[in-house]
Amino acid sequence: MNTLAYGLLSLLTHSPLSGYDLTQRIQPFWPAKHSQIYPLLARLEKYGMVSCELIQQSDKPDKKVYSIQEKGFEALREWLTVPASDPVMRDELMLKAFCVSHVDPTVSRDLFAARLEHYRAKLGRLQDKIQSVRQMANAGETEIPPYNSLFFGPYIMLNKGLMVCRTNIEWCEWVLSIIPDGAAASRED
Amino acid sequence: MNTLAYGLLSLLTHSPLSGYDLTQRIQPFWPAKHSQIYPLLARLEKYGMVSCELIQQSDKPDKKVYSIQEKGFEALREWLTVPASDPVMRDELMLKAFCVSHVDPTVSRDLFAARLEHYRAKLGRLQDKIQSVRQMANAGETEIPPYNSLFFGPYIMLNKGLMVCRTNIEWCEWVLSIIPDGAAASRED
DNA sequence: CATCCTTATGTATGTATTTACATAATTGCT
DNA sequence: AGCAATTATGTAAATACATACATAAGGATG
Structure with a gap:
């Protein structure tokens, strides 16, 4: 098990x-x-x-x-x-982020832009799902399904997904905004 | 490789x-x-x-x-x-959340309270780390290490950690606020 | 009618990851 | 002096996970 x-x-x-x-x-x-x-x-x-x-x-x-x-x-x-074991997150982008200063800004820009698109697509899917859960639960925009209904679990999970997804989008946009333009600023050792 | x-x-x-x-x-x-x-x-x-x-x-x-x-x-x-592969997240708490309505609110409350503590502790560690990176980079509170310095990568990663951690804390607190008190509201099939 | 896509269930093999086994030097505590 | 904790490096075995192999029915498209 x-x-x-x-x-x-x-x-x-x-x-x-x-x-x-x-x-x-x-x-x-x-x-x-x-x-x-x-x-x-x-x-x-x-x-x-x-x-x-x-x-x-x-x-x-x-x-x-x-x-x-x-x-x-x-x-x-x-x-x-029994308490839930710690979540395990493995994100290759985090490893790449660690050494972006060794490559051209255009290269790292692609990396974060792709991830931004990934999260935007995910956000759309999540919003669709939360809509369908709300419909199934007969709940309005701000209404929360009752604890003992089967929709409570999915609802709180979808909300977590939404919140984290938005945070990730915000982060990607921020990173893209502080990566310098062009290829001029690459690292010199 | x-x-x-x-x-x-x-x-x-x-x-x-x-x-x-x-x-x-x-x-x-x-x-x-x-x-x-x-x-x-x-x-x-x-x-x-x-x-x-x-x-x-x-x-x-x-x-x-x-x-x-x-x-x-x-x-x-x-x-x-090459583009970073999609991040992989495996969180036992999400699986447990899916069926919380089948157990007593006191049981699920413990689950989310423990996770909240986990994230609060993590937040503290992250804040310490970001402080030390700022010191090493000789950067002020709002200053961002330059792209071609070795501190750029760690700085953006720590910021992501902070942002996601805060979002998770917010989510845990929200979930705890909507879980009903006592053991009275457990699901009846 | 050929081909591709989706649904559907399975196994085989290889790789990734965890747990456990094994050893050893140093420090601090009792 | 004995014991635990930290630092340090390794291997063995078991489990988890991914990729590939294998089959098959039905629908859509050309």
């Missing part, structure tokens, strides 16, 4: 899902490929944490839909009582 | 360092254990990217100090021209 396993169980508390769906939905929180998900689901089924039902489809290939079982709920509740 | 290798080279552009020092310093940007660092440094030396000197110490155990070589600089400059 690693963190990914608990992540899958967490998603399954909202609704039964196929391995394929789980793979898509867990990406924003805990990136993982289907090659990790499928064997893990089989193991969770063996442990009795989830059950599996084969769903025949006519328009698309058949699928296996997993549902969380009482044993899975127990494991989840137990897991929720 | 994986990302960690380039990260080590990046750090070595500032000053020669031992494997032990590198292990400490790379943590904030690319967490890695010494068991990954030491073999990698040996490989970088074999490739001629870094050189190694044995430093005898009287007060502490002897150490190996690595310096970046021209071949390492070349690799770094090449690496800086």
